[in-house]
Amino acid sequence: MKQLHDLRALPLVSIAAMMAAVPALAQTNTSSLDHEVVLSDLDAPWDMAFLPDGTMFFTEKCHGLSVRLPDGTVNALLGVGDTAGYATNGEDLFCEGQAGMMGVAVDPDFADNRRIYVYSTSNMSDPHTNRLMRFEVNGDLTDVSGRTDLVDDVPYKMEATDQPFGGPGAHNGGRVAFGPEGHLFLTTGDNHNAEVPQSPTMMGSKVLRLDTDGNAAEGNAPPEGFDPRTYTYGHRNVQGLAFHPGTGTPITAEHGPWHSDEITVLENGGNGGWDPRPNMAGRGDCPDGYCGYEPNQMEGMNRYERRAYMPMTDFETYPDAMPPIWTNNGWSQGISGAAFLEGEAWGDWEGAMVVSYLGIGFGGTPVGERIDVVELDEGEISVFDVTEMTLPMESQRFRALATGPDGSLYVSSEEGMIHKLTPTD
Template sequence: MRIKLLALMVSAVAFIATSAHAGHHGAKSAVVPEITQTAVLTGLENPWDVALLDDGTMFYTEKCKGVSVRMPNGDVHALYGMKDSSGYDSMGGDLHCSNQAGMLGLAIDPDFAKNRRIYVASASTMYHGNGCKTNFERCDGNIVMRLEVSDDFKSVANRMDIVKDIQFKPFESNHPFGGNGAHNGNRPTFGPDGALWITTGDRHRGVCPQSPTLMCGKVLRIDTNGNAHPDNNPPKGFDKRVYTYGHRNVQGIAFRSDGAVFTAEHGPWHNDELTMLVNGGNGGWDPQQNVGGRGDCPDEYCGYMPNQKKGVIPAIRAAFMPMSDTRFPDLMPPAWQNNGYSQGTGSIDFLQGKQWGMYEGRAVVGIMGIAFGGTPAGMRLDVYDIKKDGQSIKSVIHLPVEAKRYRGVTMGPDGALYANTDEGEIYKITAK
């Protein structure tokens, strides 16, 4: 009798717990979805970002060419090209590409049906002024443009540069991957708040991420005219457009269904990270020389130290030059770090819809990954079950897709995931 009573009590507690869980988070599927991968476009040159309208109209950028749109019937219109590009309806002679830099991210205005606006991030010579003579000047060389698309989707007009002062690396430096144009971030996206969020990179300059006035190494939250969001809460003295600071190279940003915003950040030779952002928070990246126990560094940038020319055990690098330095009281700790490795997190989005089964609501991240110095290659899409509090993950799995350098991942209006690769493809990845 006591055993039966005990069993009944246990069952009741379990039922209550289950009900409470389901009531709070919704019923969780245990189905592992069947994944299919189909190429939508091939033969592109470094497609960097994709954004879709509800009818499947797909805008995409190519890093050294420009922005184009693929219509639902498959027709492609080359809209706005870069310097020396051809075949585009119009072009910006100030837009250029070099190494990692070029025409990168894009976003569609939530009110596109009325205002026809898209937003494109690119390297530009327009605002260099006298500030690009050396690597140790501000060099405003990354911008965000607002463009208006014609009704027939064959041209754009009324370019307005809404952000003109994201810094750019003008010259090669004494670092691994040391070419000019390094670390631009440049992934714009709209949040559920209707604001435009812009990610940037440290452009290989030590002072950038912790600087209150330089826009390199930041996440910005602005309106579509480029003005700061009124609720941004950066530290005193910071530019009011700053939502978070202390970043290295944020190439991915996405919003979970509860509104929480996460970044995917590319580590140096250690520790790619996924981080839940906090308004005014610090990502903890500070590659300045002569701080944090470090001395002088090559070209005043400690980002690849120590012994930057050779393989070093990642834990030693991480201790010397942490991605998330705990000496900052306003540090946003990562939800995930890549087991000490840097394999190149390209972008992030959240899987939406019942068709994704047990992966519904989880984060999908492109891991680009080159293999050297003992680090295995990336070339995969990973799916993360991030805990509600954003401080850790429950699990990570590899999505069964081809091994590619997945630069971008974007949820489509049809419930499919669109993934663009550095190899030149845009894939549609479906689940059922």
């Protein structure tokens, strides 16, 4: 069933009714999958990036950056803090809560410049920050050098205050990826700080679009007064980012607050509409000034009423906010990675988007550890159908998705594994 692209024209009651009528998942699968565990016994593998020959760089949240060569050899390159066994250590890098070493991306010109980009939490300053760093990888892929901090001002949640949720290190975003035009994208999170999402200068809750030196990419068009690195703002916690194979358009997958994980087609300069400040749209006081989970504390509300009270995309306050093209039927289940399937072997799913879930049971929702195939209409990007993959392995807390140069789908899990899924006839 096709979902409407522009939700702004609908009242909240109509949106709720529409979502109630739309099934979250279709029940059929159109592909058989071979399964291989590529790596195991890892420490919360967070992200993956490939060279054309199948060489795979990957990050582990509390350990660091490593590389797996095509013959299966693994070299540990950059350690978090004093983690043993790494060729180089970032003494200022650390992990805490949801924070640590997160996204990784390979430069499109890696063959010439040997550059790789890593997003990690750092205690180099006080308060601590999240940083996007650039390194050069040596010729035999055994070490990195030449650290350059391209972005050093992404906020970090230092302490658990009197909020009844979350701890230090919450909501960092963390995905790093190159778009088809060569721009470097970085997603960031709100840190449970109500002021961050709509702030023009705090670099949380944003999608940044940069050149490879960390400067604002030419053509960024944020509102007047915003940091020029801003491509979009008003996000909650984007951990999925992929680019439409036909148009190159960036599309995000974003965690919802007790409800409404969202998939959104980004618009240059656009507002994601997340604003968890108190006294917005009739809200009262909230724990520690952050209303992001307030509906869950209000007895008697169903998930549609909660969504109306604390919308993920607040069209009442921001009528021109970017409309999501899909909202997970009112559930929040920790949507995480995003990628597009490539190659004829995927059959009808070739060119479809895939998103993964950590499977968070917020607000009494069922645990949703799974991978969904999101089929998009041709032309204007909207959701045509969503199908849950029938997986040849046990469901896990899936963190990241990446399409390898062989056309297989690589999946990392919080249980310490990187899986390889390959379509078969």
